[in-house]
Amino acid sequence: MSMREPGLCVVDVEKGELRGATNRYTKTMGDLAGLYEDEAAYQAVLAELGDKVVYEVTDYKPSADAGDMIIGVTRMIPGKVGREYFLTRGHIHANPNRPEMYYGESGHGIMLLESPAGEIRTVEIGPRSLCYVPPYWIHRSVNVGSTDLVMTFAYPADSGQDYDIIAKAGGMRSRIVDDGKGGWTAVDNAGYRFRAKELVDSIMAR
Numbered sequence: 084m085s086m087r088e089p090g091l092c093v094v095d096v097e098k099g100e101l102r103g104a105t106n107r108y109t110k111t112m113g114d115l116a117g118l119y120e121d122e123a124a125y126q127a128v129l130a131e132l133g134d135k136v137v138y139e140v141t142d143y144k145p146s147a148d149a150g151d152m153i154i155g156v157t158r159m160i161p162g163k164v165g166r167e168y169f170l171t172r173g174h175i176h177a178n179p180n181r182p183e184m185y186y187g188e189s190g191h192g193i194m195l196l197e198s199p200a201g202e203i204r205t206v207e208i209g210p211r212s213l214c215y216v217p218p219y220w221i222h223r224s225v226n227v228g229s230t231d232l233v234m235t236f237a238y239p240a241d242s243g244q245d246y247d248i249i250a251k252a253g254g255m256r257s258r259i260v261d262d263g264k265g266g267w268t269a270v271d272n273a274g275y276r277f278r279a280k281e282l283v284d285s286i287m288a289r
């Protein structure tokens with residue numbers, strides 16, 4: 084690795100972005116086709132939101148070198164598709180043994196995690212919560228609040244993102260839905276298919 088200059092960015096909690104970021108990544112509802120359980124509700128929300136940004140990431144990426152680090156901010160608007168709260172696409176790191184941390188800035192979120200073998204964990208994130216995503220866990224954030232969910236994150240620069248792992252399993256094993264009392268609950272995803280043991284073993288060997 085070569086010497087690099089120190090950096091400084093400022094987390095703008097109100098805007099839900101990182102001032103001084105080198106990249107911006109945005110998703111509209113149209114980019115999230117096939118992720119929600121209720122297709123009719125998805126079409127209705129899509130028609131309502133059009134090209135509105137549903138979540139965005141602003142990050143500072145000095146390099147993609149092993150040992151370097153990416154820092155950034157993610158912001159997701161509140162809402163539901165049917166009973167299901169707004170979510171990010173979700174991924175496992177392409178180098179699956181890389182971790183991540185998320186720090187709650189504002190709003191109320193859930194980090195939904197799934198191991199390659201299909202175990203599920205949920206971590207509730209509010210302001211000043213620091214969530215540790217260990218190596219090998221598939222992760223997706225969900226906004227279960229009524230305001231923007233804003234989180235700061237950091238992860239190794241050579242992590243990468245693999246989205247196929249979720250798509251091939253028919254989604255994540257659980258969905259985060261309205262519990263009917265203004266809160267949230269995790270329910271089974273009826274379309275979920277467990278990964279073959281050989282695939283789980285090969286991921287865990289990396």
Ligand SMILES: O=P(O)(O)OC[C@H]1O[C@H](O)[C@H](O)[C@@H](O)[C@@H]1O
Binds near residue numbers: 171
């Ligand atoms: O990549 P997605 O699953 O769409 O999630 C959006 C973003 O979530 C987090 O903030 C990660 O640190 C980003 O690297 C990722 O791109």
Ligand SMILES: [Fe+2]
Binds near residue numbers: 174183222238
């Ligand atoms: Fe990640």
